[in-house]
Amino acid sequence: MSSTGVPTEVVVVGIGADGFAGLSPAPRALVLDAAVLWGGSRHLSLVPSVPGQERVPWPSPLASGLPSLLSEYAGRAVVALASGDPLVSGIASTLLDLGATVRVVPAVSSVSLARARMRWSAESCEVVSLVGRPIKRLVLALAPGRRILVLSSDASTPADVASLVTSSGFGDSRLTVLGDLGAASESSVSGVASSWASESPALNVIALEVVGNGLASWAPGLPDDAFENDGQLTKRDLRASALARLMPAPGQLLWDVGAGAGSVGIEWMRAHPTCRTIAIESDPDRAERIGRNASALGVPDLVVVEGRAPSALEGLEAPDAIFIGGGATREGVLDTCLAALRPGGRLVVHGVTLETETLLAQAYADHGGELTRVGVETAAPVGTFTGWTPMRTVTQWAWSKG
Template sequence: MPGTPHPSTAATIIVIGIGADGWSGLSDESRHHVSRASVVLGGPRHLALLPEVAGQRRLPWPRPLRAGLRELLAGLEGAVVALASGDPMVSGIGSTLVDALGPDRVVVVPAVSSVALARAEMRWPAESHATVSVVGRDVSLVRRQLAPGRRILVLSADEHTPFQVARLLVDAGYARSLVTVLGDLGSERSTVVGPRAAAGLVDDHGDLPRLNVVAVDCVGPHLGGWVAGLPDDAFEHDGQLTKRDLRASALARIAPAPGEHLWDVGAGAGSVAIEWMRADPTCTATAVEADAERVARITRNASRLGVPGLQVVHGTAPEALAGLPAPDAVFVGGGATRAGVVDSAMAALRPGGRLVVHGVTLETERLLAVLYAEHGGELTRLGVESVAPIGSFTGWAPARTVTQWALMR
């Protein structure tokens, strides 16, 4: 039977999906696992849904979860069951336990997920919407999904999340978006609030169920897609910004792919790292910047553009690069002539990694010519001209020419 442990996995933790309907909604298989368990782990709400079992220990998850999880699990003996909401592998504890223990130590018995229940309530086909979890995460993640006509299911952290989502929509120019709050799905207490315009929900502090999913029908302006080249004015900056056309060229060469990590060295406004992370939700990045004001600005830009998970390091390369997660790609937008910066980036790259370095000074250009001669790759000069007034006429205004060196390991 799928989900049933076999003899070679005797030390497994069995993760049981449980819905808002509690014990009555569990399958016979799930009830059997819970009833025979020596220890049951779960949130207080989940544990309260179970009937008493003589001699059984019931332990809540530690807080913070990941920091205390290994210690908690190390002290457990006998049959262990962990409870999770719905499908444990949909932004749930099942994924966390697999990461902590490995797939051979975890067996998953899912229930119907809150995503499936919400989709059924809204009559939204699976392929017609995005799903964003803000459980233990920044609600700004929703911003990446905003587009005219887009549908989004937001997995809420608590009863405050719908109001936070509404405020985010209003701030992003999506005040007319329709918001529906689906509470306690799958139980006799299930509720549906809405649809209501986001603007009307912001100041409504009425009671909502703690367990809820927020459905959003987006109505608003085009804010920029996931293909590289957001407008320069999408970023707060002090002039230290990799401009749109140059940024698009650099990103085409560092080529973000799902699950990969980027170093953005001399990040300025963080535009390259931010667009890298916008390319796919599993892309991660570290922005390294020496100026404290720019560090704060990068953080604000990341949140406003829907990638609040961007790691920002305040420091100077190459020293600040020590100990960072190994990169699949590196972009050096400033400071390439500083001793050790390019060498450290090249040494850190994973096999198949990509490196792009930009320079506007003669000193950097000479360095890039040497690197090209030694290592090959691609050396390009990029000149961009934009229309601007010349008195009462109009003409082309050239920006500084940028030398770009790109290399694949």
């Protein structure tokens, strides 16, 4: 028995659409000589029968079943089958995340084959995987002139992508659906997103050439009307100011406390695909609205915690940054957030009331940081003329944890 509760090694062998016959001699021997062979039913059926070989299909559902499978075969050597390059949105990545010792023997990936068919360099295109992931993740990648390779879940993905691209304001985009790449049955069908009506094979990659004028900015400070809201919204100029001080960085986690419409947490996640947000909101209607906004703006993985700080913060993963847009004067909220931040973490608090301003002035006196009052005025009609309409002045305290 392995001390780690996982197999001594899992050798993951990639198979192309041309099947077992397309493997070179070395990976073919690995598969045929394996005492234990894991894989999907389709992949296992491609391998010739081997007397005495134990063949185990992947558990379903995969995510919850894999830990038990690893434990069951602890201390044994295992060979697993996967599609193409097992580290491109593949099973090898999942096994590594679970702590398995993995050796990868890749085939040519569907991404490489798709680039070759489209004659797109690696530098000229982005890859977005929708395999087991929400399709709304694609929204964040959409911008005029972009080339995107979309890894599909199944035959329905191209039509779903065409619909999403069209509803996002990029209906003139061109889709090329590349089916069964590398197999004798390989196919290619092209069309325009807004009029897409073609059927697609189960195994496909979508080459998307984006055309249109949809929302496509990655800079902080999206228009306020990009967010469904009931008035509880950090407005764009103040949002941009807060995000400049929160400083989103790849892989980091934000707590958006008193999230309202979720705008700060959503824009934090839009800064980089690996940025994460936990939005804490006590109002159930607003909590639901945050989820809708996050999905519509391309970050459907944002986590919403319905509850009131500070109690709702208990047990959450320690954050790299915290934004408090509401509720800072509630007993224990500010102290809990100060204590929860990781070393080097950033905190930004906004206040519009005298009570919050007093609290932030004292926090500045006690801890230092940066205390700013932000006033924004916009031009608006005044009778037959134009004048300035002021918004509420906001006191902003920004602090970094040493």
